[in-house]
Amino acid sequence: MKLAIMQPYLFPYIGYFQLLRAADTFVVYDDVNFIKGGWINRNYILVNGDKQLITLPLQGASPNKLINQVEIGTHHKILQNIQQNYRKAPYFESVFPMLEKILGYGHRNLADFLDHQLRVLCDYLRLSPKWHISSTLKKDTGLRGQDKVIAICSELGATDYLNTPGGKALYDATTFASYGLKLSFIQSRPISYRQFDKEFLPNLSIIDVMMFNDREQCARLLQEYDLV
Known part of the structure; x- marks a missing residue:
């Protein structure tokens, strides 16, 4: 059984979902420390041919708190920003209602919000790994880093652990x-698609991928990776 464990990110880039596609089982890593300046509450969208951050406002966020101990603030401006910059994209009409559902989710807990977001996105992208929340698993809560990951793998009966390239510096x-x-890592192949009439800008949020590609083309792009 191929297992992937990742912190929940805000509208992750396509490599995150390629990892989900490659995995049989996915664990939302909600009981690790919040990282400021990372991708947990922000990502890039396309704005006038360049990339611009969208950020989910948080309340009381701190590296001393776990992700599931942080709450979100008011975030209606994110939806307005997306609408303004993608309203002329070819698949805006099919994608935007899904984003309204995600950003209209009533729970204020950051981990719950991001977990719901990932499930909705996976449903749209037709990804269906078996799903777990890390904090609900029976493991030694004193474990950290690689030891904690191995404990989760053991509990769930994994034979393979998959991670993004950033894990190469963390895992042996x-x-x-x-x-x-x-131990294997996702290696995304170069992909491109038409973004209005501008030069292609890679590594934006999955929002950008969905706005310019229908579900069948998204499925093809999700296959553009190797396990190394």
Whole structure:
């Protein structure tokens, strides 16, 4: 069984969803510390041919708090920003109602909000890994880093652990192998698609991918990766 464990991000880039496609089981890593300046509450969209951050306002966010201990603030401006910049995109009419559903979600807990967001996006993209929330799993809460990941793999009966390229600096294949686990990383292939009439700008939020590609083309783009 191929397992992936990731912190929940705001409208992640396509590589995040390629990881979800490659995995049989996905764990939302909600009981790790919040990281300021990361992707948990922000991402890039296309604005006049350039990239611009959209940011989910938070209340009391701190690196000393777990993701599931943080609350979100008022965020109606995100939806307005998306509407303003993508209203002429070819698939705006089919994608925007889904974004309204996500951003209209009533829960103020950051982890709950992002978990709901990921589930809605996966439903649209026709991704259906088995789903778990890290904080609900029975593991030693004192574990950190690689040890905590291996404990989750063991609890869920994984044979393979999949991660994004950033994990190469964090995880050791020999250590994973000693627990009977194969360690692999998603390597996204170069992709491009038409973004209005501007030069293609890569690595934006999944919002951008969906606005310019129908569901069938999104499915094809999600296959553009290798496990290394």
